Amino acid sequence: MKLKILLTAPVLFWFIHINASTITINKSSYAPGEIIKVTFDSANYKTDWVGMYKSTVSPGPQNSISWLYLNGEQKAPSETVKSGTLTFTTPVAEGNYKMCFHPNNGYTVLSTANFNVTTSGLAPVAGFYGSPYHILPGGTVRFIDQSLYLPDSWSWSFPGGNPASSTEQNPSVQYSTPGTYTVSLNVSNYAGNDQLIRTDYITVSDSAKKSTNVSFMHLNIWLDGTSVPNGNTYIRDIIASVKPDIVCFVEVENYSGDWTTKMANELASLGLDYYTGHINGSDASILSKFPVISSGPLLKSAISIFHIDINGNPVIVAASHLDYLYYACYLPRGYKCGGSPPYNGWSQIGSPDPQPVTDLTVISKQNLGSQRDEQIGEFLNYVKNETCPIVILGDFNEPSSQDWTSNQADLFDHHGVVYEWNTTRSLISNSFTDAFRQVYPDEVLNPGFTWPSYATGVGSTSWTPKSDERDRIDYIFYRGTGVKALDAAIAGPKSYYVKNTLSTSGTEMDNFVADTLPWPSDHKGIISTITIPAISDTTSVSAIGHPYILPFQMKVLPNPGSGVFNLLTSTNVSALIYIADITGKLVFSKQIDLISNNLNSIDINNVPPGVYFLSVDMGKYSQTIKIIKQ
16 A cells, blocks of 8 residues: 555444445456456445455555555545446466455455465467578578467477478578468467467568668657747658658657657658657657567667668667766867866856866866766677667767867867767777768868757757857767668758857758758757668578567467457566557556566456557567457
8 A cells, every 4th residue: 555544434333334345356366467356345435445465464554565446546536436346467476365445544454355376277378580581592590489388399380491390499490492481380388289370471582682771860859849839840841851761869758659659640641651669768769661670678778779670681770869968078168068066067167258178188087977988888788799780870969089180179169179089989999880971071071060950939059159069969870791871961950059149151061951941959960871781691690689579579368359458478577558549549558567478467448449559668678569459
């Protein structure tokens, strides 16, 4: 119970109440995470309630596992609910439990119903994936079992493959002839068996030799697109004009992912269809014309990892918004950097004119005080063994080591400072290429500024009104054999704020797109077309590291279903479950502790029949599954 309760009712009334009120449950044994129906009768107070406890626990403040008033909420009804049924989710841990009926915000037990939670007697549920699933003739696919409930035998069927069948848990199969092939898996244990058939799952063709040119775009949308009047309409129109294949947004402040879904729906109304990718707790998201097979993990609360299928080729796309504090490039401009004393805050250093700080030791100490180096380090560690193409894009909140060179030392109020900024230097040292600098290697002819941009109708966006703070802090980096940037451009207007005044100086040679459209942000966007090579050697793709889908199995049964759906997972995880209709309207949301190899029930009996999208948001990972409510 999560609230303090005072007992104020007369003692005589308790005896009358004790003899009347009862609860019953629909059965005595449940799987972890299963729905339990609690029926109550003869309630006397609007503040009567039901709590769930371990069987050995005496009811009292803070002792309940979960609780509800008789209206099914944790807010008391306006009138007494005499009888009815409450819905609880059973605990994830096996053991003995009890439901208790309590009167009038108190802890007196009027009725008890005992039950146990167990995993015994559950038949397996088949699940698997193949990596890669689009190969050249003669290529090999490794199949990974992801079945639930601990099967002890496996029976695979691979029509057209060699071998054509297998009883191994994780077999490898070669396909020689072009075509599409079905794969099936039957699993069993002492309690039963299950079969999963994936029709036309493996594609074998020479088209796997063809590379794909993919346009990537990044845009900081400035606090959910709300900082500029009509900002979200402007964002929609920019995307509709540029038509990127994959776009990364940051400062998506609605952490539930609703903003990204709504933007996808807006674009769909214009005939542009995108898959969405968002991780709970991140302010970065993506839209992709290619399938977003899985989302996660979220690294250091700053870099969201997405696994995308580009014509059968697994590609990692990392949407990034790094720490904005300790913005040490302001020190040479004579402004504090939001760092540690004496440079905490953002005010001017000295007077009447800003006094530049050019000591590299001071600049380096302040810059390393940020979380940016730790955030990019976590990313580099995550991808250190990856051989598939990787693209990291976003707002790094730090200039480029390829920009603050001796050639720029006397430009843009650098005041002679030459410095290799850590974030971009770390990426370049780990074989990543800056798409913009690959296409435009001259940092003087093509400075490529993305900050601070003119924004429509809001006035100056400058943080250093007496200095030239223009910098390139928004990027697209890539890594991988055969991966190459073909072009690059700045998205947005040509005007920047220089000493608090609009200016286009120094940008005459830069390439701009969408520069005549209303602009919704204090950042400009960046866009680049990047060649993603075909899979020419199937052994170069890791079958284990970070596959196309979640590193564990997620399945909904039954599907279609009539009201109660069971979510099955092969790992223990706490997840936010939310269900939206095809328009993006949210119809259900609940935080649930999912337990591996067990039923985790979701009751949507009150939702009209139709097609819905069930999203499982696990913080580091997320997955969306289409369900049909009959």
